[in-house]
Amino acid sequence: xxxxxxxxxxxxxxxxxxxxxxxxxxxxxxxxxxxxxxxxxxxxxxxxxxxxxxxxxxxxxxxxxxxxxxxxxxxxxxxxxxxxxxxxxxxxxxxxxxxxxxxxxxxxxxxxxxxxxxxxxxxxxxxxxxxxxxxxxxxxxxxxxxxxxxxxxxxxxxxxxxxxxxxxxxxxxxxxxxxxxxxxxxxxxxxxxxxxxxxxxxxxxxxxxxxxxxxxxxxxxxxxxxxxxxxxxxxxxxxxxxxxxxxxxxxxxxxxxxxxxxxxxxxxxxxxxxxxxxxxxxxxxxxxxxxxxxxxxxxxxxxxxxxxxxxxxxxxxxxxxxxxxxxxxxxxxxxxxxxxxxxxxxxxxxxxxxxxxxxxxxx
Amino acid sequence: xxxxxxxxxxxxxxxxxxxxxxxxxxxxxxxxxxxxxxxxxxxxxxxxxxxxxxxxxxxxxxxxxxxxxxxxxxxxxxxxxxxxxxxxxxxxxxxxxxxxxxxxxxxxxxxxxxxxxxxxxxxxxxxxxxxxxxxxxxxxxxxxxxxxxxxxxxxxxxxxxxxxxxxxxxxxxxxxxxxxxxxxxxxxxxxxxxxxxxxxxxxxxxxxxxxxxxxxxxxxxxxxxxxxxxxxxxxxxxxxxxxxxxxxxxxxxxxxxxxxxxxxxxxxxxxxxxxxxxxxxxxxxxxxxxxxxxxxxxxxxxxxxxxxxxxxxxxxxxxxxxxxxxxxxxx
Numbered sequence: 001x002x003x004x005x006x007x008x009x010x011x012x013x014x015x016x017x018x019x020x021x022x023x024x025x026x027x028x029x030x031x032x033x034x035x036x037x038x039x040x041x042x043x044x045x046x047x048x049x050x051x052x053x054x055x056x057x058x059x060x061x062x063x064x065x066x067x068x069x070x071x072x073x074x075x076x077x078x079x080x081x082x083x084x085x086x087x088x089x090x091x092x093x094x095x096x097x098x099x100x101x102x103x104x105x106x107x108x109x110x111x112x113x114x115x116x117x118x119x120x121x122x123x124x125x126x127x128x129x130x131x132x133x134x135x136x137x138x139x140x141x142x143x144x145x146x147x148x149x150x151x152x153x154x155x156x157x158x159x160x161x162x163x164x165x166x167x168x169x170x171x172x173x174x175x176x177x178x179x180x181x182x183x184x185x186x187x188x189x190x191x192x193x194x195x196x197x198x199x200x201x202x203x204x205x206x207x208x209x210x211x212x213x214x215x216x217x218x219x220x221x222x223x224x225x226x227x228x229x230x231x232x233x234x235x236x237x238x239x240x241x242x243x244x245x246x247x248x249x250x251x252x253x254x255x256x257x258x259x260x261x262x263x264x265x266x267x268x269x270x271x272x273x274x275x276x277x278x279x280x281x282x283x284x285x286x287x288x289x290x291x292x293x294x295x296x297x298x299x300x301x302x303x304x305x306x307x308x309x310x311x312x313x314x315x316x317x318x319x320x321x322x323x324x325x326x327x328x329x330x331x332x333x334x335x336x337x338x339x340x341x342x343x344x345x346x347x348x349x350x351x352x353x354x355x356x357x358x359x360x361x362x363x
Numbered sequence: 364x365x366x367x368x369x370x371x372x373x374x375x376x377x378x379x380x381x382x383x384x385x386x387x388x389x390x391x392x393x394x395x396x397x398x399x400x401x402x403x404x405x406x407x408x409x410x411x412x413x414x415x416x417x418x419x420x421x422x423x424x425x426x427x428x429x430x431x432x433x434x435x436x437x438x439x440x441x442x443x444x445x446x447x448x449x450x451x452x453x454x455x456x457x458x459x460x461x462x463x464x465x466x467x468x469x470x471x472x473x474x475x476x477x478x479x480x481x482x483x484x485x486x487x488x489x490x491x492x493x494x495x496x497x498x499x500x501x502x503x504x505x506x507x508x509x510x511x512x513x514x515x516x517x518x519x520x521x522x523x524x525x526x527x528x529x530x531x532x533x534x535x536x537x538x539x540x541x542x543x544x545x546x547x548x549x550x551x552x553x554x555x556x557x558x559x560x561x562x563x564x565x566x567x568x569x570x571x572x573x574x575x576x577x578x579x580x581x582x583x584x585x586x587x588x589x590x591x592x593x594x595x596x597x598x599x600x601x602x603x604x605x606x607x608x609x610x611x612x613x614x615x616x617x618x619x620x621x622x623x624x625x626x627x628x629x630x631x632x633x634x635x636x637x638x639x640x641x642x643x644x645x646x647x648x649x650x651x652x653x654x655x656x657x658x659x660x661x662x663x664x665x666x667x668x669x670x671x672x673x674x675x676x677x678x679x680x681x682x683x684x685x686x687x688x689x690x691x692x693x694x
Contacts (some may be wrong), residue, residue, distance in 0.1 A: 007413050050439060050655030051422040053429055059509055059536035060545045080681070084689030117530015117545050118570030124510040124529045132367075132664055135533045136509035190678030197677070198670045203536035204503060209663055212670050216677035245688035253684070328655045330538070339652045342659035355461045359636035359660060360651055361611055362458040362620070 047343075049335035056204045058332035064111040066325035069196050070140070070226065070318045071108030073219060074100045077191035077227025077246075079149055085187030086179065086244055093242065094154045096234040098182065100227070102153035105146050105192070112142075133142030134199040152178050181331045193223035200328060206338050207331035208324070210269035214261035215324070217262060221257050222317045225250030229313030232306045244300040247313055251293030254320070260287065266341045272327035281323035288316035368665040370634035373500050377515035385519030386583060387605035388592060388643035389612050390493055392654075393481045393619060393627060395599040396489035397424060401436040408579065409435065409592035412567045415662075423489075429653035430494055430548035431657070435576035436591050439654050441490040448488055451626040451649040458628055459620065471516060480622060493600055495591070496521070496542045496576035497631060498642030498651050499662065504543050504575075505666040512573070519605065520578040530571040531628075539638065539660035543575045578642070599667035603641055612644045630656060637661030 049055070058254055059065075082097035113122045125139035155178035158165045158296070166271040167174060201212035228247035232240050262270055292312035299305030331337040346358060374382045405411070414433040420426045423440035430437045443451070477534070482488075498520045505513045505521050512528035515521060523534075523543075534543045546569055579589035587593070592602035602610060609632050619627035626648045631641035637660050651658050 006425065048650065048652050051420075051425075053655060054541060055652070055655060055657050056539065056541040056665035057535050057544055060532040061536075077685075080685040081689075084685055086599055090691055104633060115532075117532065117573070118528070121510075121527075124512070124527060127527070128509075128511040130509060130511065132506040132667065133509045133533070134667075135507065135531060139509060163417075163423060192683045194674045194678045197669075198674050199533070200509060201670055202667055203533075204539040204541075204660070204663060205536050206537075209666075212663075212666055213673055216670070216674040216682070219475055220677045220681040224681055227455070228688075241691070242688045245691050246684060247686040249688060253680070300598070322634070335652070335655075344653070346659040350461065357633070357635045357637070359631055359638070359641075360458065360647075360658070361633050362455070362461070363616060 013103050016307060035117065046338055047336055048177060049339060051092050053335065054333050055335045055338040056206070056332050058329045059205065060117070061117055061325075061329075063322070063325075064115040066322045067318075068108045068111045068115075069200075069219075069321035069325060071104045071111065072196055072319070073193045073223030073317065074226045074230060074314075075104035075108060075149065076145070076189035076191075077223040077250075078104060078230065079145065079182070079185040079192075081227055081231055081246065082152065082244060083189075085239070086182050088242075090239045090242075093231060093235050094182075095160070097227070097231055098149065098156050098232065099153045100230050101149045101185065101189075102146070105142065105149060109146065111141065134195055134202050136284050138192075138195040138199055141188055141195055145185050145188040145192045145349050148181040148183075148188070151181035152185060154178075155181075181351040189203065190220065193220050200324070203328075204338075205328045205332045206269045206341060207265075207272050208328040210265045210341065211261050211324075214257055217257035218254065218261055218324070219240075221250050221253030221270075222320045223250075225254055225289060225292070225313045226317030229310035229317070232296070232300065232310035233314070237303055237306055240300075240306060244306075247296045247300075247309070248293055251289050251296075251313070255286065257322075258282075266344075268340045268344075269331065269337055272330045272337065273323065276325065276330065278323045278327035278330060281319045281326065285316045285319035288312045292316060326356040365466055367667065368501060368508075368637075368662070369499060371503075372519070373515050373639075374517055374519040379515075379517045381517060382544030382611055383517045383519075385605040385642065386578060387498065387608045387644060388495060388578075389601040389603075389608035389644045390495070391612070391615055391646045392490065393436070393480055393615075393624075393646055393648055394597045395490070395491040395493055396597055397440055398596060399427075399438050399440055400594045400596060401493050401600055402427060402434070402438060403578075404590040404594035405436040405504055406433075408582070409577070411435065411574075412565065412570065430496070430542050430544075430546035430689050433572040435574075437493065439490070439492045439494060441653055443488050443490065443649070444613075445486055447649070448485060448626070451644070451653075452624075454650055455624075455626040455628050456467065458585075459625055463662075476514035481619075483624070483626070490648055490653070492645065492647065493591070493595075494656070495643050496578070497540050497638070498578055499539075501664065502638075502664040503537035503539055503662045503664060504573075506667075507533040507537035508663070509533060516580055516583075518578070518580075518583050520580065520583075521575075522577045522580045523575060525569040525572050525574070527639065528572040530573065532573070535600060537663060537682070539657055539662060543573050546570055546574045563691075575608050594624045605644075609642055612646055613624070615646055619646075634639070637665070641657075665690065 053192050078097045078101035078249035082094050085094035115117050130136040155174050197215040200208040201215050228243045292309045297308030411433040423442050425440040427437050451689045452563050502521045533544050559563050590599040616627050630647050632643040632644045634640035
């Protein structure tokens, strides 16, 4: 703004500080994408912020958490498949899926603990049960799941090593409880796969919360196709029929849920899912899911094709999780994603005659 | 079970046997002079470490930046010209015209009225506002905390127990106002400029733990005023029972409207808003987003029952898919 005559003689500003009044900024590349510079062609718009600084804070989570989103889903899906194999007597599939389940949640738990600000206090997660906290419920779900999955996997390891685990008289106990333990893990498996969606959506992070109605469906589909993909990689085709079917169902669900999510979300809040690195990951994920699904249908009974399809599905699931994770973090860093949808919904309510629920009041 | 949205008494919801009157701030930004004494008093009392490297941010006189783990009061500075001032007055008038009765006669004047009319400068003005944790009626941070480190006090405020928090960071993402932050030691970036001396810094307490304003819980227990309100030289920051703060705020906004200052508006006094009203009520002179405040915040927990239902549906779908896959026989 000009406050004195001579101000107009100043050289134009080149980069550096953001102005308060930001326009609709498209993320077009390195130049202005970080918000540090105004794009010259963009008209001034209605959107105002405080020096372009974020309104909400992004979750202080690193890629450990994105990895956990993937691994938790992978573990849950694997335990479900293991229980199915257990009930239908498919020993190889059962063994492979049980080992996959415990490995995935084991790695995932390590990732979770590593990401804490005070990792030595990780047990405080089980200090209370709080229904309003998806993180609290998730910690209990993970604990319950890991117990069953751990026992079932221990039985498999004992069998594979020719009963070399130093179990003594406990071996008979292990044999007796491995079946129920596998089913117990399977009972908690869907919850393990889905709670992370609620955990992300139950925040003020614009992109995550805007997807709160569809994200659970995206996450269970992604978990299904990932675990089915891993089973197709590890298990000979003769015992992988269930995995192939679950893979196809997972891909169908994933494509459907993702499409509906993109269509129903607030268009501004959905932007980070389409742009930048997150957008690339989401597109790549979709392509890999389709490729894996087609490979499964057409050549799933050939070992080489099954392995390639399984790997594609695993990669698709990981990319979905990392994409959703990064899109949310990006959406919290730019005030536009918080302010614009909020202003719009407030104006819409006012237009509909609801004027009593605004945080800003004249009296 | 306590409700997730709408007007309520949060301390009673938390089942305190001895509920005290709900405490809160009323920050009247129209008489803030931007001295930052509140920032200093807060840091001193709560022994919060320095954050940042004392760099100049180039945003008027605001070199603090934002609320954070070690900054529990933050004074915003906004410079505005004629156009913005007129827009602010217009948007305020639109708010008044929404049908809410407001612009009435000012309350009876004091015998010796202090001159609290903000200078009416149509060409240029400086907005200054001391931001703080809102101590929401429905606090997203509190709902999301898995360890119980965050709790509701008998005064209706929200406090973090630093010795319980394990730094999971859920509350940081859950706060609709971007108040809570996980504390880092701030020494991640090595100094590269020659001769630069960071100086000796005292050890940083509560590392890796979420931190935010406690509304000076320790002082409240001893019937003391929070440090920021105590030190504020212009009484821009007022402290007391929330009900009293809200009525003070309403009187003040009516007074300003009567002076023709339609840009004045209240933020957080409405119990029907998305967070059930906030403990720290503000009087603003422009739209909330100009100050870095969200225009229509909503606690995510209000949607949690629906999210759980949909998650249950999705989980059911996953079981169905698995059953279908296994029972389909060997194809």
